Amino acid sequence: MPAVVTYWAEHAWLPHPGGPAVRPEVLITAGPDGRITAVVPDSGPCPAGAVRLAGLALPGQANAHSHAFHRALRSTVQVGSGTFWTWRDTMYQVAAALDPDRYLALATAVYAEMALAGITAVGEFHYLHHAPGGARYADPNAMGAALVEAAARAGIRITLLDTCYLSSGFGAAPAGPQLRFSDGDADAWAERAAALAGAEHARIGAAVHSVRAVPAGQLDTVAQWAADRGAPLHVHLSEQPAENDACLAAHGVTPTRLLADHGVLGPRTSAVHATHLTDRDVRLLGGSTTTVCMCPTTERDLADGIGPARQLAAAGCPITLGSDSHAVIDPFEEARALELDERLRTRTRGHWTAAELLRAGTADGHASLGWPEAGRLEAGALADFCVLALDTVRTAGAPPGLGAETAVFAAGAADVRHLVVGGRHVVADGVHRLVPETGRALAAAVGALR
Numbered sequence: 001m002p003a004v005v006t007y008w009a010e011h012a013w014l015p016h017p018g019g020p021a022v023r024p025e026v027l028i029t030a031g032p033d034g035r036i037t038a039v040v041p042d043s044g045p046c047p048a049g050a051v052r053l054a055g056l057a058l059p060g061q062a063n064a065h066s067h068a069f070h071r072a073l074r075s076t077v078q079v080g081s082g083t084f085w086t087w088r089d090t091m092y093q094v095a096a097a098l099d100p101d102r103y104l105a106l107a108t109a110v111y112a113e114m115a116l117a118g119i120t121a122v123g124e125f126h127y128l129h130h131a132p133g134g135a136r137y138a139d140p141n142a143m144g145a146a147l148v149e150a151a152a153r154a155g156i157r158i159t160l161l162d163t164c165y166l167s168s169g170f171g172a173a174p175a176g177p178q179l180r181f182s183d184g185d186a187d188a189w190a191e192r193a194a195a196l197a198g199a200e201h202a203r204i205g206a207a208v209h210s211v212r213a214v215p216a217g218q219l220d221t222v223a224q225w226a227a228d229r230g231a232p233l234h235v236h237l238s239e240q241p242a243e244n245d246a247c248l249a250a251h252g253v254t255p256t257r258l259l260a261d262h263g264v265l266g267p268r269t270s271a272v273h274a275t276h277l278t279d280r281d282v283r284l285l286g287g288s289t290t291t292v293c294m295c296p297t298t299e300r301d302l303a304d305g306i307g308p309a310r311q312l313a314a315a316g317c318p319i320t321l322g323s324d325s326h327a328v329i330d331p332f333e334e335a336r337a338l339e340l341d342e343r344l345r346t347r348t349r350g351h352w353t354a355a356e357l358l359r360a361g362t363a364d365g366h367a368s369l370g371w372p373e374a375g376r377l378e379a380g381a382l383a384d385f386c387v388l389a390l391d392t393v394r395t396a397g398a399p400p401g402l403g404a405e406t407a408v409f410a411a412g413a414a415d416v417r418h419l420v421v422g423g424r425h426v427v428a429d430g431v432h433r434l435v436p437e438t439g440r441a442l443a444a445a446v447g448a449l450r
């Protein structure tokens with residue numbers, strides 16, 4: 001990569017004193033450290049030497065919640081009916097077929113798909129740690145290392161949220177495929193996770209799989225591990241009423257209350273889903289400024305329900321977005337789902353502005369993954385952005401000034417034309433430059449698991 005790269009975007013969505021706005025003819029210069037050194041709107045035609053980007057530049061999308069291997073389930077879990085729990089059985093079968101090499105191939109292709117969808121950073125909620133039956137690999141972090149390497153090969157950033165998973169429900173030992181997830185106890189988890197190394201494109205965080213999977217007495221260990229490192233801490237929360245019922249039966253409190261009592265909530269924490277909450281839960285999450293990561297396309301797919309995102313935001317929670325099970329990978333679909341699901345529930349419109357939804361997918365998403373210096377197109381920020389075509393059948397004809405509204409309410413992953421990460425041009429004219437045959441790579445990696 002040359003020391004300095006200058007891009008010229010036909011339009012860009014930029015921070016502005018009165019609120020973000022679309023500006024024309026924007027020069028974005030990236031320095032050798034991968035950060036933006038200057039953003040100049042109204043700069044006139046594309047100068048010689050700059051890379052011309054037709055369309056609308058947006059900050060890179062942060063996919064705040066991913067389980068890369070769930071991508072292998074796409075469409076196969078759409079046959080017949082079933083529940084979240086029968087879906088989980090199918091997911092466990094795929095998990096059983098993975099080893100570090102196969103996971104590297106699959107995750108590389110999945111992260112390349114994400115890059116093509118405008119995603120510059122992924123939060124990988126990783127719990128598939130060990131070999132079948134629970135045997136340790138020679139490197140006990142071989143699976144996590146494969147994910148970090150996969151992100152490098154796909155040209156995007158990753159926060160590896162190494163996940164503590166110890167039990168198969170309240171008081172039940174892990175069984176079958178879950179043996180691959182468990183380190184035995186939280187101290188052993190902490191010791192293994194401490195050996196993980198970040199990289200320029202990778203940061204390490206922690207996760208509590210759920211209150212089902214980590215006994216209450218061991219939650220504090222995970223929370224402390226993250227606190228000691230100032231690292232992000234993520235947790236699945238109240239996705240299913242059955243989890244709430246079981247937690248109430250075991251502990252007499254809701255999962256949210258249990259997490260609060262064990263130091264899990266707070267500004268570095270993201271609660272994922274938060275679908276079935278009491279009013280008191282909402283106040284606990286908001287009062288602690290815990291981020292809530294909504295995964296609407298997955299929550300829809302699994303018939304979870306509609307989480308109270310608007311209430312949570314009003315209570316003080318930053319909201320982020322994730323594609324979770326990868327039923328689809330489309331950050332624009334996740335963003336519009338937040339508003340459209342709310343419209344269906346309330347039969348009124350206008351709960352979220354397009355700018356608020358873009359912020360959830362960009363600045364707030366990156367902050368929740370421990371990349372607070374990304375998610376904005378301004379000097380000093382990481383030079384991570386995507387460019388949406390404004391001349392496709394979905395986006396053509398809309399006024400450029402309403403680019404945010406076009407992005408959120410009309411565009412999709414297929415409209416992403418360019419992706420730049422750390423100043424590097426990863427997707428150019430709709431083609432991934434590092435994994436050019438992305439569809440073929442996905443087919444091969446998924447096929448290898450059958």
Ligand SMILES: [Zn+2]
Nearest residue numbers: 067125236324
């Ligand atoms: Zn999840």
